[in-house]
Amino acid sequence: MMTEDKFPRLDQARGDQGCRSVFQATGHGTELSGPGNDERSRLMSRPRFRWLVDLTQAMVRATKATTATRRAKKASEEIMTWSPGHDAFLEARLSEARTEQASGIEEVRGLLMTREPKNLKIHRPPGFKLLYLAEFLFSRKSFTEVLEPTLRDLQEEHNEALANGRIGKARWVKHRGYFSFWSAVVALAPVSLVKRLTEIWKVLP
Amino acid sequence: MSDDFPRLSRKERVILELLINRGDMYGLEMVKTAPHDLKRGTVYVTLGRMADKGYVESRQVKEAGDPGLPKRLFRATGHGRRVFHAWELARAAMAEGMV
Numbered sequence: 001m002m003t004e005d006k007f008p009r010l011d012q013a014r015g016d017q018g019c020r021s022v023f024q025a026t027g028h029g030t031e032l033s034g035p036g037n038d039e040r041s042r043l044m045s046r047p048r049f050r051w052l053v054d055l056t057q058a059m060v061r062a063t064k065a066t067t068a069t070r071r072a073k074k075a076s077e078e079i080m081t082w083s084p085g086h087d088a089f090l091e092a093r094l095s096e097a098r099t100e101q102a103s104g105i106e107e108v109r110g111l112l113m114t115r116e117p118k119n120l121k122i123h124r125p126p127g128f129k130l131l132y133l134a135e136f137l138f139s140r141k142s143f144t145e146v147l148e149p150t151l152r153d154l155q156e157e158h159n160e161a162l163a164n165g166r167i168g169k170a171r172w173v174k175h176r177g178y179f180s181f182w183s184a185v186v187a188l189a190p191v192s193l194v195k196r197l198t199e200i201w202k203v204l205p
Numbered sequence: 206m207s208d209d210f211p212r213l214s215r216k217e218r219v220i221l222e223l224l225i226n227r228g229d230m231y232g233l234e235m236v237k238t239a240p241h242d243l244k245r246g247t248v249y250v251t252l253g254r255m256a257d258k259g260y261v262e263s264r265q266v267k268e269a270g271d272p273g274l275p276k277r278l279f280r281a282t283g284h285g286r287r288v289f290h291a292w293e294l295a296r297a298a299m300a301e302g303m304v
């Protein structure tokens with residue numbers, strides 16, 4: 001009676017009628033559930049239930065082996081992850097990345113310190129359009145001897161100022177060159193205009 | 206008689222003096238040498254008129270490796286030199302006569 005009261009949950013949960021029948025057959029159900037090794041050896045002495053004990057022990061050994069393997073694998077992974085060599089590799093890579101980052105920051109800082117203009121792009125030289133305008137409006141002689149050298153001097157002085165890093169002077173040179181060009185145009189215009197009108201007058205029937 | 210005598214303005218005299226004393230020069234070089242007498246806007250107009258009169262002659266110089274427009278090098282002609290010396294003699298004679 002005591003045996004049946006002590007194992008009702010085991011029977012209900014597993015539905016293991018065979019297990020209960022084994023305990024009842026042996027008559028040592030209460031002692032078997034405890035840590036008694038004597039009862040186990042007594043059970044082992046009976047060849048009738050030897051296979052059951054062997055099977056249980058094999059299952060226990062297999063479970064222990066699986067658990068041990070799993071623990072060993074986890075430990076080995078941890079060892080691989082945090083091994084000194086791997087740690088040194090990570091430290092070297094981190095240091096290299098910091099160096100690259102530092103050099104990149106230095107490059108960016110150097111670029112910012114050069115004070116390049118924000119709208120950095122390739123510009124045409126000053127007087128580029130005026131050159132075509134003068135070539136179209138004036139005679140070949142006036143263009144090559146007066147207007148082209150004026151624009152040439154403008155570009156030369158402008159480039160020289162830019163090469164020396166004097167942005168303000170380059171701007172001033174550009175405006176002064178434009179003034180010089182238009183001064184030359186004003187000085188040439190009456191003569192060229194009269195010549196051009198004369199040519200047109202001669203061509204007309 | 207006065208029409209045959211070559212006229213020489215003050216700017217033309219300065220330019221001829223520079224070209225005779227210093228040799229061949231560029232227009233901008235003349236302006237930088239005599240900044241008070243010559244201006245950037247009018248020096249080439251004056252040089253063009255002097256070329257029409259036969260006082261100076263010019264040629265284009267394209268330097269190797271220079272992507273810009275060609276430079277124009279000016280030099281005094283023989284006629285320009287004679288005119289300049291004639292004007293110098295006339296000015297000296299005038300100064301002696303006034304003294």
